[in-house]
């Protein structure tokens with residue numbers, strides 16, 4: 131069984147979503163987690179999780195969306211989380227310092243709000259981290275020290291040092307299609323050293339299509355390609371790595387699914 135632990139089904143056109151979900155199921159992807167980037171998508175994500183048994187959802191706001199839409203309040207987060215039992219995560223949220231005029235203070239405030247909600251609900255936090263390793267490590271570590279919470283570092287692309295810090299906190303590390311890119315040798319080296327019981331796999335679709343689909347719109351079915359690469363990096367078989375990452379997903383989200 132394969133699970134795509136991070137995709138954005140809400141970003142696909144309504145007219146093709148049935149096919150996208152079907153393609154995934156046909157490729158062996160039994161479950162998907164629809165991560166949330168914007169407040170504007172909250173309703174849509176609830177609707178999608180209600181429509182498809184195989185899709186779980188998250189509620190949260192990406193740092194760049196926080197800059198565009200204004201920070202979502204904790205009350206709004208709680209309201210939408212409580213609308214469906216299939217909302218199993220908070221996020222994605224985090225820090226993204228890749229833009230030219232990013233607003234560091236606003237992003238940190240937004241991240242801290244989400245951490246607070248993750249602590250209070252017990253739901254794992256989905257972390258987006260881009261060009262922000264130092265602040266991210268510092269904030270996650272100091273918040274964790276105050277009171278623990280669960281988290282996934284989604285689409286992990288940082289170095290071994292950052293991975294080790296996250297593992298110390300018990301966080302999970304998710305491999306995206308980037309691990310299949312020719313240029314990602316260093317990232318594959320990092321993944322080869324990580325404990326198998328902390329690994330997840332994802333597409334981040336419709337973004338980041340893996341090899342051999344680069345340039346195309348990514349979709350959950352393509353998580354198969356990331357699983358193949360992860361199997362070869364970790365010296366496991368395809369069946370082993372897909373079972374391990376699925377068991378990890380179930381353990382993290384405390385799901386009794388088959």
Ligand SMILES: [Zn+2]
Pocket residue numbers: 136138165222334
């Ligand atoms: Zn995402």
